[in-house]
Amino acid sequence: SLNIxxxxxxxxxxxxxxxxxxxxxxxLGCTKMCCDSEFAMNLAMTLSQMHTLKLKKNKxxxxxxxxxxxxxxx
Numbered sequence: 001s002l003n004i005x006x007x008x009x010x011x012x013x014x015x016x017x018x019x020x021x022x023x024x025x026x027x028l029g030c031t032k033m034c035c036d037s038e039f040a041m042n043l044a045m046t047l048s049q050m051h052t053l054k055l056k057k058n059k060x061x062x063x064x065x066x067x068x069x070x071x072x073x074x
Contacts, residue, residue: 002026002047006040008033013048023053023062043068 001011002025011030018024027048036044049065058072 002028004028004044004047006030008036009010009040011044017053021054023050025050026029042065 002015004011010032011028013024013026013028015023025048028044030044046066046068047062050062050068051064052062054061054063058074060070062070064067
């Protein structure tokens with residue numbers, strides 16, 4: 001399962017690793033409380049458009065219709 005917390009709302013969905021470096025992310029369902037930022041809403045919508053992943057040390061790069069870089073901060 002996939003869960004993210006936006007500025008205010010929470011989003012839930014699922015993902016599947018479909019092959020080496022390949023991912024399928026379902027469209028997310030989000031709660032509808034007021035006032036997430038435009039950036040947060042775009043992030044939630046863009047996740048399901050990602051098709052490939054690359055993990056290197058503490059960085060995860062998702063690509064598809066754009067690119068998302070996630071970094072684990074310790």
